[in-house]
Amino acid sequence: MKPETAAIHAGNFPDETNHPAIQSITTATTFDRSTPGQHLYTRASNPNRDALENVLAQLEFGAEAAAFSSGNAAGMAVMQALKPGSHVIMPADMYHGLRWQINALFKDILDISYVDLTQLLELENHIKSTTALIWVETPSNPLLTVTDITSICEIAHRRNIKVVCDNTLASPVCQNPLNLGADIVMHSTTKWLGGHSDILGGALITKEKDEFWETIRNVQRLGGAVPSPFDCYMLVRSIKTLYYRMRGHLFNTEKLTLFLSNHPKVEKVFYPGLLSHPGHDIAQKQMNGYGALFSFLVKGGAAEADKVVAGLNYFTHATSLGGVESLIERRASVEGPDTKTPQNLLRVSVGLEHIEDLISDMDSALAVI
Numbered sequence: 001m002k003p004e005t006a007a008i009h010a011g012n013f014p015d016e017t018n019h020p021a022i023q024s025i026t027t028a029t030t031f032d033r034s035t036p037g038q039h040l041y042t043r044a045s046n047p048n049r050d051a052l053e054n055v056l057a058q059l060e061f062g063a064e065a066a067a068f069s070s071g072n073a074a075g076m077a078v079m080q081a082l083k084p085g086s087h088v089i090m091p092a093d094m095y096h097g098l099r100w101q102i103n104a105l106f107k108d109i110l111d112i113s114y115v116d117l118t119q120l121l122e123l124e125n126h127i128k129s130t131t132a133l134i135w136v137e138t139p140s141n142p143l144l145t146v147t148d149i150t151s152i153c154e155i156a157h158r159r160n161i162k163v164v165c166d167n168t169l170a171s172p173v174c175q176n177p178l179n180l181g182a183d184i185v186m187h188s189t190t191k192w193l194g195g196h197s198d199i200l201g202g203a204l205i206t207k208e209k210d211e212f213w214e215t216i217r218n219v220q221r222l223g224g225a226v227p228s229p230f231d232c233y234m235l236v237r238s239i240k241t242l243y244y245r246m247r248g249h250l251f252n253t254e255k256l257t258l259f260l261s262n263h264p265k266v267e268k269v270f271y272p273g274l275l276s277h278p279g280h281d282i283a284q285k286q287m288n289g290y291g292a293l294f295s296f297l298v299k300g301g302a303a304e305a306d307k308v309v310a311g312l313n314y315f316t317h318a319t320s321l322g323g324v325e326s327l328i329e330r331r332a333s334v335e336g337p338d339t340k341t342p343q344n345l346l347r348v349s350v351g352l353e354h355i356e357d358l359i360s361d362m363d364s365a366l367a368v369i
């Protein structure tokens with residue numbers, strides 16, 4: 001089955017006697033135990049979550065998937081599955097919400113280092129005998145840094161270190177880290193997989209059902225940060241159109257980033273699809289498309305960047321990414337006073353509006369500064 005086909009059929013487990021074409025939502029929290037069935041209690045498993053986990057595992061070429069109630073809950077399950085005292089290497093540029101979680105909740109439990117993973121020698125120098133995990137996020141958020149997944153996995157696996165890759169920005173359409181050597185893939189399904197800015201969710205997909213994975217499964221089922229049957233249903237529905245949505249998102253992103261790269265009011269565009277991007281060659285090797293999130297620096301400072309955001313009509317001024325509607329935000333304003341993100345950086349999630357509308361909207365908003 002090709003991914004487009006799996007996206008439609010692998011998340012559909014209709015089990016009703018009247019054979020609906022689409023799996024219904026099973027809202028029951030508990031199941032009759034007098035007839036042996038697959039499910040007992042919905043925190044442990046339920047038909048809609050099973051269907052969702054099945055399609056997610058197929059799209060990422062994994063052995064199994066575990067669905068969570070948010071991307072952060074998925075990330076947290078990985079941290080909770082580690083032995084206390086383990087050394088964890090996190091990327092220097094990564095999703096701010098997860099870095100915040102780790103610093104706030106795990107600083108006394110895990111030994112955490114932030115390392116620029118584009119510098120492989122620097123990475124090797126940071127590895128200790130207690131290093132248990134290298135966390136990769138590529139392309140990264142918000143600077144779109146590209147990390148060489150294959151090389152990192154080679155370094156890690158020589159020393160029995162697990163590699164988890166946050167693949168949220170790329171989506172399974174543009175990148176499949178398990179095929180590049182990663183042990184586990186993480187997604188905030190809130191983003192491209194959900195695709196319509198109306199579902200919060202997360203997922204982990206494993207290459208092998210090993211001991212570490214069983215611990216993660218326990219965190220999922222015993223910790224209980226699981227998505228509701230309704231959320232699972234919504235996500236399965238969204239995933240059916242993922243591959244075709246991404247084609248549109250990628251088409252628009254290529255055009256918009258080229259337009260902005262040549263715009264006199266723009267200092268720099270961060271997008272791995274551009275030849276000028278330092279990670280372009282690696283991205284070309286490991287990705288099947290460069291994603292539909294990019295950042296750019298407006299000439300000037302925070303005030304000029306804010307003016308551009310205020311002047312746009314079709315780009316909603318909002319955080320998050322991955323929906324059919326285009327979104328824009330000045331990232332430093334969200335990340336707080338200790339951020340290293342440039343003050344004039346705008347992050348754009350490119351939607352499915354007509355590209356000519358998006359380009360003319362940007363052009364007129366940039367004209368006011």
Ligand SMILES: *Cc1c(COP(=O)(O)O)cnc(C)c1O
Nearest residue numbers: 070071072095141168188190201
């Ligand atoms: C949004 C996001 C997360 C967190 O996911 P939530 O669903 O918001 O909890 C993690 N990583 C990346 C790259 C994200 O964009």
